[in-house]
Structure formats: structure tokens, C-alpha cells
Amino acid sequence: MTLESCYAAMGADYQDVLSRLRSERLVQRFVLKFLDDKSFELLRSSLAQGNTEEAFRAAHTIKGMCQNLSFTQLERSSTALTEDLRAGGSDRVEGLFAQVQADYARTVEAITAYRDQPE
Amino acid sequence: MPAGRGINTQQEKILIVDDSEMNRSILADMLAEDYEIVEMEDGVAAVSYLRGHVMELSLVLLDIVMPRLDGFGVLEAMQQNHWIDDVPVVIISAENGSNQVERAYALGATDFIPRPFDALIVRRRVVNTLLLYAKQKRLISMVEEQVYEKERHSDLMIDILSHVMEFRNGESGLHILHVRTLTDLLLSYLMEKTDRYHLTMADIALISTASALHDIGKMAIDEKILNKPGRLTDEEFAIMKTHSTVGADMLSNLPVGRDDPIVKVAYEITRWHHERWDGRGYPDGLQGDAIPISAQVVSLADVYDALTSERVYKPPFSHEEAVAMICRGECGAFNPLLIQCLTENAEQLRTALTRDASETIKRTKLRGISEETLRGEGGGVSKRTLRLLDRERMRNSFFASMSQTIQFEYTRSPSMVSLSTWGAQRFNLDEIIMNPFTDRRILELVGRDSLEEIIQKMAATTPEAPELRIDCPLHYDGMARWHRVILRSLWSDDEIPQIEGALGTVMDIHDTQMHLMELEHKADRDTLTGLLNRASARKRMEMRMGDSPESHYALAEIDIDDFKIINDVYGHMFGDQVLQQMARSITGSVRSSDICCRAGGEEFFIFLEYRTDIERTIDRIFKSLCFTYKGRRVTVSMGVALGEDTGLDFDAMYHAADSALYAAKRGGKCQYQFYKPDMAGLLEDRRDGSVHHSQHTH
Numbered sequence: 001m002t003l004e005s006c007y008a009a010m011g012a013d014y015q016d017v018l019s020r021l022r023s024e025r026l027v028q029r030f031v032l033k034f035l036d037d038k039s040f041e042l043l044r045s046s047l048a049q050g051n052t053e054e055a056f057r058a059a060h061t062i063k064g065m066c067q068n069l070s071f072t073q074l075e076r077s078s079t080a081l082t083e084d085l086r087a088g089g090s091d092r093v094e095g096l097f098a099q100v101q102a103d104y105a106r107t108v109e110a111i112t113a114y115r116d117q118p119e
Numbered sequence: 120m121p122a123g124r125g126i127n128t129q130q131e132k133i134l135i136v137d138d139s140e141m142n143r144s145i146l147a148d149m150l151a152e153d154y155e156i157v158e159m160e161d162g163v164a165a166v167s168y169l170r171g172h173v174m175e176l177s178l179v180l181l182d183i184v185m186p187r188l189d190g191f192g193v194l195e196a197m198q199q200n201h202w203i204d205d206v207p208v209v210i211i212s213a214e215n216g217s218n219q220v221e222r223a224y225a226l227g228a229t230d231f232i233p234r235p236f237d238a239l240i241v242r243r244r245v246v247n248t249l250l251l252y253a254k255q256k257r258l259i260s261m262v263e264e265q266v267y268e269k270e271r272h273s274d275l276m277i278d279i280l281s282h283v284m285e286f287r288n289g290e291s292g293l294h295i296l297h298v299r300t301l302t303d304l305l306l307s308y309l310m311e312k313t314d315r316y317h318l319t320m321a322d323i324a325l326i327s328t329a330s331a332l333h334d335i336g337k338m339a340i341d342e343k344i345l346n347k348p349g350r351l352t353d354e355e356f357a358i359m360k361t362h363s364t365v366g367a368d369m370l371s372n373l374p375v376g377r378d379d380p381i382v383k384v385a386y387e388i389t390r391w392h393h394e395r396w397d398g399r400g401y402p403d404g405l406q407g408d409a410i411p412i413s414a415q416v417v418s419l420a421d422v423y424d425a426l427t428s429e430r431v432y433k434p435p436f437s438h439e440e441a442v443a444m445i446c447r448g449e450c451g452a453f454n455p456l457l458i459q460c461l462t463e464n465a466e467q468l469r470t471a472l473t474r475d476a477s478e479t480i481k482r483t484k485l486r487g488i489s490e491e492t493l494r495g496e497g498g499g500v501s502k503r504t505l506r507l508l509d510r511e512r513m514r515n516s517f518f519a520s521m522s523q524t525i526q527f528e529y530t531r532s533p534s535m536v537s538l539s540t541w542g543a544q545r546f547n548l549d550e551i552i553m554n555p556f557t558d559r560r561i562l563e564l565v566g567r568d569s570l571e572e573i574i575q576k577m578a579a580t581t582p583e584a585p586e587l588r589i590d591c592p593l594h595y596d597g598m599a600r601w602h603r604v605i606l607r608s609l610w611s612d613d614e615i616p617q618i619e620g621a622l623g624t625v626m627d628i629h630d631t632q633m634h635l636m637e638l639e640h641k642a643d644r645d646t647l648t649g650l651l652n653r654a655s656a657r658k659r660m661e662m663r664m665g666d667s668p669e670s671h672y673a674l675a676e677i678d679i680d681d682f683k684i685i686n687d688v689y690g691h692m693f694g695d696q697v698l699q700q701m702a703r704s705i706t707g708s709v710r711s712s713d714i715c716c717r718a719g720g721e722e723f724f725i726f727l728e729y730r731t732d733i734e735r736t737i738d739r740i741f742k743s744l745c746f747t748y749k750g751r752r753v754t755v756s757m758g759v760a761l762g763e764d765t766g767l768d769f770d771a772m773y774h775a776a777d778s779a780l781y782a783a784k785r786g787g788k789c790q791y792q793f794y795k796p797d798m799a800g801l802l803e804d805r806r807d808g809s810v811h812h813s814q815h816t817h
Contacts, residue, residue, distance in 0.1 A: 020237045026148060033141055060184050061139045067235035068145055 003028055006114035010107040011073035020070075030069060035111055037065065040104050047097060056085035059100070074103040130155045131177035131249060136165040136193065137211065138185040142234075146180060146211070149238045150245060162188025166196045173202045177249055180232070183212040183219065194226035203227040207248045211236075294424055295331050300471050301420035303327040308460040309416070315456075316412045326413040329385035333392045333417050336366025363393050364402045387411040392418045397452040408454075415454050419461065422450045427472075438469045529555065529606075530620040536561075542625065546595045564593050573604065580608040582616050590628065601632035645717040647695060648702035656716035657769050660726045663714070664767045672762035673733050675725045676776040677705070677744060680754045680788040682721035689751065700748050701755075708743040724776065733761065734793075741791045756783040757791035764794060 003024060007014035017027050043058035059082040066075035081096040132155045137143045140160070147156045154177075159165040162185050169176070179197075183190035190210060197203040207229040212219070220231055229251075230244050306323045309316065337345060340362050344355045351359060367390035376382050391405060391414035398406030410418075426441035436444065442465055444450055446458060461468065525542030529535070536555040543550040546564055555561050556574060565573070569591035576587040585608045592599040606623040610616040643655035651659065664672060679685075679701060686694040698721065705715050705723055714726040729736060737759055745754045758780025765771040779794040786792065 020235060021145070022238050026145075029148075030141055030145060033144065037139075037141060039139070054186075057138070057184060057186055064139055064234055065141050068142060070235065 001114050001117050003031070003114065006031070006110050007070075009113070010071065010110035011103075012107070013070040013072045016072075017068075017070035027069070031111055032115060034065060034069065034071075035108065035115070037061075039065070043097075043100075047093070052085055052089045055089070056082065059085055062100070062104075071107055074100070074107050077103045132157060132175050133178045133180060133245070134159065134165065134168065134172075134176050135180045136160075136162065136185070136190070137180075137182035139182075142182065142211075142236075145236055146241065149236070149241050153242075154245075161185045162190065162193045165193050169197065169202055169206075170200075173200075173206055176206045177252070178245060179206055179208045180211050180245075181208050181228075183210060183223070191222060191226060194223065194228060198227055207252050209244060209248055294428060295334075297424040297428075297472055298333065298417060298420045299327050299330050301423060301468065302330045302416050304464065304468055304471055305416050305420060305457060305460050306412075308464050309412075309456065312456065312460065318412070325381055325384050326388070326416065329381050329388055329413070330417045330420065332366070332370070332385040333388050333421060334362065334366070335369060335385075335389055336362035336364070339365045339369075360393070360401050363390055366390070384413050387413050388417045390414070392421060394418070395452040396454050399452070415457060418451070419445070419453050419457050423461070423468075424472075426450065438465065525625040527623045527625065528620065529623065531618060546593070564595055565591065566594065573606070577606060577608055577618070577621065580606075580618070582610040585610070590632065593625070600627060600629040602626060603628045648699055648717050650702050650705070650715050650717045650723070653716060653718045656714050656718075656724070656726070659714050661769055663726075663728070664762070664769075668767055671729050671733070672767065672772075673727050673729055673737070673759055674762075674772045674776045675727070675737060675740065675757055675759045675791075676718075676773070676780045677701075677723040677725070677755050677757050678780055678784070679721040680756055685751065685753070693749070693751075697748055697751075697753055700746070701744065701753070704744050704746060705740075708740045724773075733759075737791060737793075745789065754789040756780060756788045758783055758794065759791060760794040764796075 004014045007017075014027075018024065021027050021030075039058045039061040043055055043062065046052075046055035046058055059078055063075060063078040063082050065071075066078055077096065077099040081093070081100050084090055084092055084096055130153075133150060134157045135143050135146050136159045137146070138161055143158045143160075147158065150156060157168070157172075157176075159168055165179075165181070166188065169179075181190045181193055188196075190212070194203070194208065197206075197208065203226075208227065209230045209232055210220075210223045210228045211232045212234060223231065229248050232241055232244055303323060306318060306326060310318045310323065340359060344351065344358055347355070367386050370382055370386045370389060371377065373382060388411075390402065391400075391410050394400035394403065394405045394410045394414060396407060396410070396415075398404055422445065423441055426436045426444060427438060429435045442462060445453065446462065525539060525545060527536055527538045527542060533553065534555065535551060535553045537551045538546070538548060540550060542548075548560055548564070552558050552561060556570065562570060569589065572591070573587075573589055576589065580587055587606050587608075589604045589606075590601060591604065593602045603626045604623060605626075606621045608621045609619050611619050643651055645652045660674075679697065682694065682697075685697055698717070701721075701723065702715070702717065705725060709715060709725055709727060713728070716724050716726075718724055725740065727736070737757070741755070741757055744757070745752075747753070758776045758778065760772045760775035760779060762772060765775045775794040775798075778798040779792040782798050783790050783792040792798075
């Protein structure tokens with residue numbers, strides 16, 4: 001599995017990220033780092049506790065990482081959630097979060113598969 | 120100069136503030152190659168780091184949305200603490216709504232980098248911002264250095280003068296320092312109070328410095344009168360009073376510097392510091408504002424300090440007593456405005472004098488004001504003052520940039536060179552360089568040949584002739600510019616003096632040097648054709664023959680046939696064009712190392728070095744010099760002399776070539792002749808006038 005096919009699997013734009021960061025090694029490093037990021041957990045727990053402000057920041061961070069890594073699909077859903085939370089959160093939050101969760105899962109699966117493949 | 124990439128400058132430090140570890144890493148990765156990176160994960164951490172390290176930082180990259188304290192909060196803190204004046208902030212954020220950007224700019228952000236990051240954009244913006252600030256910082260420190268240096272010199276002069284005066288006048292050496300401090304303060308208060316005297320900060324500095332000279336005339340007064348403990352007789356007092364005119368004469372009779380502003384001000388002070396506001400003073404009985412303001416202020420400062428100091432004939436009065444006596448008019452008559460300045464600021468004046476008067480706080484004051492100016496806010500300083508200060512700053516930087524002079528000092532043991540701050544920055548060097556003669560950066564700057572010349576010439580200096588001067592190109596910032604290096608060696612006091620080191624200056628003379636070289640080039644050349652003229656061609660030929668006398672040389676003298684006809688029939692303009700075309704044909708037919716010359720009129724010559732078969736070469740050259748120009752056939756006659764026939768002597772070769780040329784003309788023109796000994800008589804015939812050859816003119 002190449003990094004490019006990993007990107008394809010998660011609905012992300014490999015050419016775009018490569019054109020900005022200019023090195024496959026760099027992209028790979030940060031893609032793998034994405035797995036260690038705790039923002040999604042923070043987002044879920046903050047929403048569960050009704051802490052909109054913290055949830056907004058967590059969603060915002062996810063959105064920012066996605067922008068940097070050109071994770072197009074997850075970026076789209078996290079942006080929608082971020083904007084809703086920025087305005088204080090509406091009744092759409094639950095549905096928006098479900099979409100983020102689905103995209104996040106798909107992303108993490110693709111990266112994990114890429115990381116764990118035999119040499 | 121690429122910011123932060125210079126080999127010699129230490130790496131610039133960038134603070135990255137972002138709550139996302141990934142964002143920080145991406146940025147750090149993009150920049151780590153060229154900069155030192157510090158990372159902070161939120162606004163609070165950033166502010167606490169800034170508190171201790173702001174002066175080390177070159178740039179802050181700041182995220183907006185962060186927990187605890189967001190980017191705007193950090194910007195506000197930076198503004199409150201004035202850190203934003205020293206460190207530029209570039210905002211990085213996905214928040215590109217225009218009011219967010221606007222708010223960040225309003226809070227002092229310098230630039231904005233949008234997310235997602237593009238490595239090229241990030242690097243370029245960082246470099247741009249650093250460049251901008253580096254330039255500003257350089258300018259500030261340059262101006263400060265210049266002004267400080269100037270002050271240090273004048274302070275030193277005043278110290279020396281005070282001590283001399285102390286010896287002579289039996290006054291406390293502090294008197295001159297006190298007068299200076301008082302003058303400075305009184306003038307500052309006066310400037311706040313009124314615009315009447317059009318005082319600038321520069322004027323105040325000038326007047327207070329010149330105030331040190333107010334009693335210089337006392338040097339000429341007999342010591343017996345000067346230090347007489349009792350009361351002076353009328354006659355003695357009359358002599359004493361001459362010190363003001365004597366002092367003024369000393370200044371106006373100076374052989375140099377009479378027109379210098381400081382000498383003019385010193386003249387006013389020296390001559391008129393005993394005038395009175397009511398016109399009853401001496402020597403000229405000036406009244407009111409007919410007395411220059413400089414003299415008025417020094418007069419008051421002088422009286423005040425005399426009252427509060429101990430003298431052979433009186434104990435010191437307290438500050439309050441002195442002020443009261445002056446106000447009651449017991450010690451002279453003064454400008455009421457100045458009296459106001461004195462009474463209204465009595466407390467500050469007293470503190471200023473009780474402090475060690477020589478310890479002025481000019482430098483901090485200067486820095487403070489320049490910061491205020493840069494921030495563009497008035498604070499306690501009026502707009503007018505700022506404008507004046509601005510002008511002073513401009514003047515200083517102008518003079519600094521005009522003089523282009525850089526000072527340095529060399530010590531032999533330990534072997535090191537210290538450069539002025541500005542000089543170090545100019546040449547991208549450290550201020551202190553150990554073992555300069557083997558230092559790679561010095562070698563790159565000066566070049567091996569020049570460096571060796573300097574070492575050699577320095578070794579040849581003596582205590583009697585310690586100066587040496589070298590013009591050489593210096594290489595920095597990717598260019599080579601001509602500089603003049605002047606060194607003065609310093610010698611030990613030993614019986615056999617040893618060089619201990621040297622003082623030096625470096626001056627940029629590039630433009631002058633280029634101009635000179637251009638003039639030299641012009642002086643060497645014929646203006647119409649650009650070929651060498653006769654004198655310079657001769658010089659070069661002689662040099663060539665002297666350098667390698669074993670080579671074979673030929674001199675070909677060329678004369679355009681019937682040039683007079685060309686000129687007469689087609690006009691001088693056409694004639695000139697033919698000459699220019701001939702010059703092109705000549706240079707086109709020889710190697711660039713050959714010497715081509717227009718000797719005058721339509722006469723040219725070529726000096727060439729050859730190995731074998733000079734006949735073929737000459738034949739080829741001759742053919743290329745006969746051409747058709749704009750329908751007109753142009754031909755030449757040519758006489759050739761070989762060095763082996765005539766000897767390597769310019770006159771001999773030229774004479775022989777001339778004879779051969781004459782033979783060619785006589786043979787019917789449009790041909791060439793090699794010199795043969797039997798031609799020697801030809802020229803003499805011509806000179807006798809027995810043979811006329813109208814075309815062969817000079």
C-alpha cells in the first residue's frame with residue numbers, strides 16, 4: 001500500500017498535500033502522527049459533557065490538521081461541525097458529529113492499514 | 120543579505136505558538152533548517168515565555184484559536200508590554216474571515232499566513248518579515264552608536280577642560296560640569312515653555328556642550344588676580360572683566376573650525392555670558408533678547424552654580440537661598456522666562472546637581488525617545504520635538520552613510536581585531552575576531568593578496584612613520600567594493616619599540632575609485648574610435664617589450680589613402696565614419712592582446728607579437744583594411760617594422776615603420792612595405808621638403 005493509495009482510501013487529496021509540503025517523507029511523518037492526536041477524543045467527551053466551547057476548539061483543531069494534510073473528506077465534515085459549534089451549537093450538532101465520526105473512522109482505518117502493512 | 124542564513128550571524132530564534140502539536144511540527148519542520156525554533160502550546164505559555172525571552176526572539180508565529188488564552192490575547196499582552204515593538208508577529212490560522220484578519224492587524228500583527236500551510240509561502244513570509252525588522256533594528260542601532268560616540272567624545276573633552284580650568288581658576292572642577300547640566304535642563308524647560316527661540320534638541324546639545332568654554336578667556340588672566348583671596352581693586356576687576364572678550368577672540372581667531380556651529384555658539388557664550396537683561400552688563404551692554412539665548416542661559420547657570428558652591432571668598436549658599444537671591448535681583452538681571460524655568464523646576468535642578476553631574480543619562484533618554492518615535496505616538500513628547508528628533512536622526516544616519524567609515528582596532532597579543540558594531544554588521548562579521556590574519560572570513564573579505572600587503576606594510580611601519588594606507592576591494596554581500604584602509608600602528612615604550620597593535624578605519628571609496636578608473640580609461644583612449652591614443656599605446660608597448668624582450672614584435676603603421684579627398688568630398692561626418700569603420704576593421708583583424716592605436720588624423724598603428732610568418736599575417740591584415748564603405752572605396756598604405764631589425768625601442772621601431780610607410784605611399788599607395796635599411800634616407804628627403812606627399816598628414 002502506497003501513501004497515495006492510503007490517501008485514496010480515506011477520500012483525501014494526495015497531490016494537494018504533496019504540492020504544499022513538498023516531501024513524501026514529511027507527509028508520511030505527519031500522517032502517522034495524526035493517529036496520536038487526542039483532539040477527536042476531546043471532541044467526543046466535550047460534546048458528551050455539553051462543553052460547547054471546548055468542543056469547538058477540538059473540532060477546530062481537527063479541521064486545521066485536515067487542512068494541513070489535505071484530508072478532504074474529514075475536513076469537510078469537521079468544518080461544518082466547527083462552524084455550528086462556533087455559533088454556540090444547534091440541534092444539528094449530533095448529526096454533524098456523526099458524520100465527523102464516520103469520516104474520522106475511515107481516515108484512521110486507512111492510516112492504520114498503511115502503517116501496519118508488512119514491509 | 121539573506122536573513123538568518125548568514126554563516127557568521129547566530130541563528131535567529133522563532134517562537135511558534137499553536138495548540139495543535141501537528142501544526143507546530145509542520146511549521147517547525149519547514150523552518151528548522153534555517154532557524155532555531157521554540158514551541159509553546161497555548162497563549163499563557165507563550166506570554167510567560169515572552170516575558171523572559173523577548174529580546175532573543177526574531178519572530179513569533181501565532182495561532183488564533185487556542186485554549187486558555189487565544190492569539191488576540193497574546194497580541195494584547197505583547198502590546199501592553201511593548202514587546203510588539205521589538206518582535207514581529209505573523210498570524211497563522213485557518214481563521215481567514217476578514218474581521219479576524221483586521222483585528223489581528225489592528226493589534227499589531229505584521230503579516231498573516233493562511234492555513235493550510237504551503238512551505239514556500241511560509242518560508243518567504245518569514246524571511247520577508249525578518250528582513251524588514253532587521254533593517255529597522257540596524258538603523259536604530261546605527262544612529263544610536265553614532266550619537267553615542269559623538270557624545271562620548273565631547274564628554275571626554277569637557278572632562279579634560281574641566282581639569283585644566285580647575286588648576287588655573289582654583290574653582291571646583293565640577294563647576295563646568297554643573298554649568299553644563301544646568302544649561303541642558305534650563306533649555307529643555309524653556310523649549311517646553313515657548314517656541315520663541317526656535318530651539319531644537321540639537322541646539323540644546325550644542326549649547327550645553329559649548330557652555331564648557333564660557334570661561335576659557337580666564338586662561339589669559341594673571342594667576343595672581345584670578346586666585347586673589349580678597350576683594351579685587353578696580354584696576355584688577357577691569358583686567359578680570361577682559362576674560363569675556365579675550366575668550367571670544369581666542370575662538371574667532373581659531374585657524375580652523377571658525378565656521379563650525381559649536382565654535383559660533385561658544386563664541387556667543389564666551390563673549391556675552393556677563394551681559395545683563397537690563398543692558399548693564401559687559402562687554403557690549405546688550406539688552407534683553409539682543410543677548411543670544413545661549414549666553415543668557417549659561418549666564419544664569421554660571422551664577423547659580425557660583426552661589427551654591429564654596430569659593431575662597433564665600434561659603435556655599437543653599438539651593439533655596441540661591442534661588443531667592445537670584446529672584447530678588449541680587450546677582451544680576453535675567454530673562455524673566457528663564458527665572459520661571461529655574462523656580463518652577465527648582466527641585467529637579469537640585470537633584471540633577473547632587474547626582475554626579477558627569478553621569479548623564481543621555482543614552483537611555485535617546486533610546487526612550489527613539490522608541491516613542493518609532494511607535495508613532497507622542498507620549499509626553501510634543502509633536503514638534505519628535506519632528507526635530509526625527510531630523511536629528513536623519514542627519515546622523517545621513518552623515519554616517521555618507522562618511523561610510525568603519526573603525527577597528529587590532530591588538531597583537533592576544534591577536535584580535537575588534538570592529539565597531541556597525542562595521543561588523545556591514546561586513547557580516549563578529550565584532551571581535553581572534554587571529555584575524557588567519558581567519559577565513561577576514562580572508563574572504565579582504566582577499567589573500569591585499570591581506571598580505573597589509574601585513575607586509577604594517578611590519579614596515581615605524582614609530583616615526585606609523586601610518587599605512589591601502590586601497591583594495593572588499594568582498595561582502597556578494598559584491599566587491601573598493602575601500603581605503605588606513606592603519607596606524609601602536610608602539611610600546613620599550614627601548615626598542617615593539618608593535619603592540621593598530622588603530623584603523625575603513626572607508627568605502629568605490630564610487631570615487633570607479634570614477635577615477637573611468638577617467639583613466641577615457642584618458643587612455645581616442646574619443647572618436649575608442650582605440651588607444653598614442654601616448655598610452657606607447658606606454659603599453661614599452662611595458663610589453665620590457666616584460667618579454669625575447670619575443671618577436673612588429674609595428675605596422677597605417678595611413679588611409681586620400682583621406683583628405685574623402686573628407687573634402689563627402690564631408691567630415693563621413694570622414695569620421697570612415698575612421699570609425701577603420702578602427703573596427705583594425706581591431707577585427709588582430710588578437711585582443713595586440714595593441715591598436717589611433718596615432719592622430721588618419722594614422723593608425725598596430726603592435727603585435729608573432730612567432731613565425733609575419734608576412735602572411737601582415738598581408739591578411741592589409742587586405743581586411745581595404746574595404747568599400749557606403750559605396751566609397753577606402754584603401755590604406757602600410758609600413759611595417761620588425762623589432763629584430765630595429766631593436767626593441769619604440770622610437771626606433773616607429774621611425775622605421777614611418778619610413779616603410781613613406782615608401783609604400785611613394786610606391787603608389789594601396790600597398791604595404793616592410794622596412795629595409797635602404798629606406799632610412801627617405802624620411803630625411805621628405806623633411807627637407809624636396810618630396811611632397813599631401814596625403815600623409817598628421
